[in-house]
Amino acid sequence: xxxxxxxxxxxxxxxxxxxxxxxxxxxxxxxxxxxxxxxxxxxxxxxxxxxxxxxxxxxxxxxxxxxxxxxxxxxxxxxxxxxxxxxxxxxxxxxxxxxxxxxxxxxxxxxxxxxxxxxxxxxxxxxxxxxxxxxxxxxxxxxxxxxxxxxxxxxxxxxxxxxxxxxxxxxxxxxxxxxxxxxxxxxxxxxxxxxxxxxxxxxxxxxxxxxxxxxxxxxxxxxxxxxxxxxxxxxxxxxxxxxxxxxxxxxxxxxxxxxxxxxxxxxxxxxxxxxxxxxxxxxxxxxxxxxxxxxxxxxxxxxxxxxxxxxxxxxxxxxxxxxxxxxxxxxxxxxxxxxxxxxxxxxxxxxxxxxxxxxxxxxxxxxxxxxxxxxxxxxxxxxxxxxxxxxxxxxxxxxxxxxxxxxxxxxxxxxxxxxxxxxxxxxxxxxxxxxxxxxx
Amino acid sequence: xxxxxxxxxxxxxxxxxxxxxxxxxxxxxxxxxxxxxxxxxxxxxxxxxxxxxxxxxxxxxxxxxxxxxxxxxxxxxxxxxxxxxxxxxxxxxxxxxxxxxxxxxxxxxxxxxxxxxxxxxxxxxxxxxxxxxxxxxxxxxxxxxxxxxxxxxxxxxxxxxxxxxxxxxxxxxxxxxxxxxxxxxxxxxxxxxxxxxxxxxxxxxxxxxxxxxxxxxxxxxxxxxxxxxxxxxxxxxxxxxxxxxxxxxxxxxxxxxxxxxxxxxxxxxxxxxxxxxxxxxxxxxxxxxxxxxxxxxxxxxxxxxxxxxxxxxxxxxxxxxxxxxxxxxxxxxxxxxxxxxxxxxxxxxxxxxxxxxxxxxxxxxxxxxxxxxxxxxxxxxxxxxxxxxxxxxxxxxxxxxxxxxxxxxxxxxxxxxxxxxxxxxxxxxxxxxxxxxxxx
Numbered sequence: 001x002x003x004x005x006x007x008x009x010x011x012x013x014x015x016x017x018x019x020x021x022x023x024x025x026x027x028x029x030x031x032x033x034x035x036x037x038x039x040x041x042x043x044x045x046x047x048x049x050x051x052x053x054x055x056x057x058x059x060x061x062x063x064x065x066x067x068x069x070x071x072x073x074x075x076x077x078x079x080x081x082x083x084x085x086x087x088x089x090x091x092x093x094x095x096x097x098x099x100x101x102x103x104x105x106x107x108x109x110x111x112x113x114x115x116x117x118x119x120x121x122x123x124x125x126x127x128x129x130x131x132x133x134x135x136x137x138x139x140x141x142x143x144x145x146x147x148x149x150x151x152x153x154x155x156x157x158x159x160x161x162x163x164x165x166x167x168x169x170x171x172x173x174x175x176x177x178x179x180x181x182x183x184x185x186x187x188x189x190x191x192x193x194x195x196x197x198x199x200x201x202x203x204x205x206x207x208x209x210x211x212x213x214x215x216x217x218x219x220x221x222x223x224x225x226x227x228x229x230x231x232x233x234x235x236x237x238x239x240x241x242x243x244x245x246x247x248x249x250x251x252x253x254x255x256x257x258x259x260x261x262x263x264x265x266x267x268x269x270x271x272x273x274x275x276x277x278x279x280x281x282x283x284x285x286x287x288x289x290x291x292x293x294x295x296x297x298x299x300x301x302x303x304x305x306x307x308x309x310x311x312x313x314x315x316x317x318x319x320x321x322x323x324x325x326x327x328x329x330x331x332x333x334x335x336x337x338x339x340x341x342x343x344x345x346x347x348x349x350x351x352x353x354x355x356x357x358x359x360x361x362x363x364x365x366x367x368x369x370x371x372x373x374x375x376x377x378x379x380x381x382x383x384x385x386x387x388x389x390x391x392x393x394x395x396x397x398x399x400x401x402x403x404x405x406x407x408x409x410x411x412x413x414x415x416x417x418x419x420x421x422x423x424x425x426x427x428x429x430x431x432x433x434x435x436x437x438x439x440x
Numbered sequence: 441x442x443x444x445x446x447x448x449x450x451x452x453x454x455x456x457x458x459x460x461x462x463x464x465x466x467x468x469x470x471x472x473x474x475x476x477x478x479x480x481x482x483x484x485x486x487x488x489x490x491x492x493x494x495x496x497x498x499x500x501x502x503x504x505x506x507x508x509x510x511x512x513x514x515x516x517x518x519x520x521x522x523x524x525x526x527x528x529x530x531x532x533x534x535x536x537x538x539x540x541x542x543x544x545x546x547x548x549x550x551x552x553x554x555x556x557x558x559x560x561x562x563x564x565x566x567x568x569x570x571x572x573x574x575x576x577x578x579x580x581x582x583x584x585x586x587x588x589x590x591x592x593x594x595x596x597x598x599x600x601x602x603x604x605x606x607x608x609x610x611x612x613x614x615x616x617x618x619x620x621x622x623x624x625x626x627x628x629x630x631x632x633x634x635x636x637x638x639x640x641x642x643x644x645x646x647x648x649x650x651x652x653x654x655x656x657x658x659x660x661x662x663x664x665x666x667x668x669x670x671x672x673x674x675x676x677x678x679x680x681x682x683x684x685x686x687x688x689x690x691x692x693x694x695x696x697x698x699x700x701x702x703x704x705x706x707x708x709x710x711x712x713x714x715x716x717x718x719x720x721x722x723x724x725x726x727x728x729x730x731x732x733x734x735x736x737x738x739x740x741x742x743x744x745x746x747x748x749x750x751x752x753x754x755x756x757x758x759x760x761x762x763x764x765x766x767x768x769x770x771x772x773x774x775x776x777x778x779x780x781x782x783x784x785x786x787x788x789x790x791x792x793x794x795x796x797x798x799x800x801x802x803x804x805x806x807x808x809x810x811x812x813x814x815x816x817x818x819x820x821x822x823x824x825x826x827x828x829x830x831x832x833x834x835x836x837x838x839x840x841x842x843x844x845x846x847x848x849x850x851x852x853x854x855x856x857x858x859x860x861x862x863x864x865x866x867x868x869x870x871x872x873x874x875x876x877x878x879x880x
Binding site for chain 1: 469513517518525647833
């Protein structure tokens with residue numbers, strides 16, 4: 001029996017998630033907004049046989065203090081659906097996942113645009129369905145206040161039903177194009193959705209043929225109770241946020257268990273935690289690279305993040321001393337414990353801890369290609385995940401090192417493809433093509 | 441002084457507007473939904489130095505009787521913004537105009553997506569601002585009834601202010617990206633719109649740098665009183681609907697006169713009537729091609745269009761006899777007179793008249809390359825237009841004949857460019873780059 005295979009997405013927010021990435025020696029400072037940079041990077045990822053290129057998204061700029069904002073290379077970007085349509089033309093196999101919110105969009109437009117991307121790319125589209133947690137977004141769409149969490153998820157569930165229903169507007173064989181008789185398509189093979197629900201009212205059909213994949217791949221990221229449930233019901237890939245292998249196993253067991261109880265095949269959802277990778281020829285070199293990167297995070301904005309995590313004003317601590325004892329507060333217990341644990345474990349000063357959290361605070365694999373491959377393999381083989389959404393420390397170097405050094409190591413171990421076998425994102429991920437609910 | 445120059449857009453709805461186009465001998469039946477076909481066509485148009493590739497759009501499928509619908513090759517298509525983003529990657533100079541409605545979109549999304557297309561294409565985007573006349577569209581966006589004409593135009597005017605205001609969110613020199621100091625951009629060079637109007641409430645800013653063109657080119661088509669006024673106030677190109685040179689001159693004088701009264705430079709709006717072209721080596725051959733094309737329009741759906749135009753049930757007439765006398769009715773006088781005039785002038789049978797109107801009933805130029813160039817030149821030089829939005833009878837042949845035969849004739853006369861001089865759509869059209877209203 002062949003080994004369980006790893007799936008790899010490249011998570012772009014909008015390019016590197018690390019706050020200091022654009023300042024790293026040799027990095028492209030304008031990578032977040034340079035089309036030629038994106039072209040070069042996605043081609044490199046395709047050379048590395050990645051399953052997908054995954055664009056995050058956000059609908060507001062002003063969601064951080066101006067001191068942090070003016071240093072941010074992630075606040076502005078291309079719009080994902082237009083960018084991925086363009087990148088479809090310079091690639092052949094890699095999947096193209098765009099994020100779009102169910103809270104601040106019309107279902108008809110979302111169904112149509114993702115169907116169009118799927119047709120343009122020959123079946124490589126994925127939709128990362130989010131509900132938008134940033135309350136500033138509401139103000140850009142005529143709302144005074146952000147929709148509450150419960151209502152957002154209720155709308156999201158209904159929105160999913162409408163979008164997938166619209167994708168099923170036409171039977172796969174609706175279009176005949178019989179020049180002789182003049183019949184272009186068969187009206188018996190079109191379905192009018194006529195959806196009238198609590199949140200949405202959409203007649204349909206959508207004015208585009210059924211996507212090549214039936215439906216673009218449904219991706220989600222929710223870690224909350226409501227998020228896990230909607231993922232178990234509807235998602236085909238989940239962007240996991242677990243920072244430790246134990247948490248990841250618990251999350252994996254929970255979501256796949258929910259699928260079992262719903263009667264869904266657990267292989268039809270791939271759990272891919274976000275994973276920040278820094279590659280070095282030795283562990284020390286990799287750690288030094290990360291320390292260099294973290295040192296490029298501005299201290300004042302970093303200390304603000306640390307203060308929030310600890311629930312105390314961290315700016316009064318000596319930046320170059322170890323973290324003092326921190327009393328219990330009303331702040332999030334998990335954020336506080338994670339920060340304190342990290343400082344003690346890695347023996348970080350206040351400055352280093354602040355810059356670590358201000359750069360990127362989640363799951364990271366920092367080491368030699370073999371060390372990173374060891375950890376990825378352990379996660380894969382012990383049901384902590386089905387692969388990873390890889391985040392690169394800076395561009396292009398951090399990405400190129402991963403593709404050139406870590407991917408071959410994974411391939412040698414037989415846990416990652418040496419070449420694409422399929423043409424669509426569904427085929428890369430081992431997902432079935434959904435049946436049309438209205439037509440056999 | 442060089443001769444006044446013609447501007448040419450290629451109007452795609454979604455590919456040929458003619459109902460019978462997909463059945464013409466040698467045509468691509470699936471051209472409306474074949475990405476490789478679009479790639480080949482837009483490259484040919486770029487070879488022909490067209491100013492722009494212009495995608496129409498619509499937000500509903502069910503706006504015709506099923507007998508017509510099932511024969512329609514225009515009811516389904518790619519979505520324009522994703523398609524044009526893809527086509528930007530296979531072209532270098534030609535402008536890319538997408539249609540988007542102000543009635544059924546969020547201004548923030550429209551500002552952002554067109555800005556993204558403009559950046560992706562290196563400054564080639566245009567926005568055809570429409571208010572959506574099709575009442576079926578409302579049902580796809582949670583509305584029971586279509587917005588009234590007056591309210592649609594009121595919203596459109598405000599929507600224009602919001603979108604252009606969002607494009608001006610950042611000064612052109614807002615992004616510094618100083619690696620040394622860590623300052624990515626200057627917060628003093630960002631403007632928060634904070635728009636609170638009667639129809640829209642949008643805070644801003646949009647999360648993308650100012651478009652390369654400042655603003656994508658603003659295109660409109662309205663022929664109504666409200667449409668002419670908003671065009672005179674805001675448009676930079678108008679898709680004209682005049683069927684005769686006299687009507688076109690009156691429209692031209694009216695819109696440019698409104699601009700004079702508003703203090704706008706009349707050269708800053710180009711009036712480009714839609715023009716259906718059929719090229720032949722002789723006039724007879726061109727006419728025969730059109731007759732062949734019209735004969736491919738299904739008679740039953742054609743007769744329904746004729747009945748509406750005449751205000752009587754035309755299905756009771758002998759299809760192969762001349763049009764009988766038609767009594768005055770409550771139907772639109774202009775539609776009735778146009779149909780009767782056409783039948784008498786060209787000596788058409790009922791069937792031929794019905795198929796002509798059911799194929800394409802507006803301005804057409806049918807003849808040799810020299811004849812078509814003569815007419816285009818007359819329109820241009822007598823202030824009937826600044827150019828045309830050319831519509832092709834079938835694909836690829838009808839388009840290739842125009843580029844290979846008519847364009848060289850226009851070039852020989854010195855009224856159409858032999859090569860692109862600029863890089864942006866604004867430069868092709870001779871339009872200024874708008875100043876940023878918030879930053880000098």
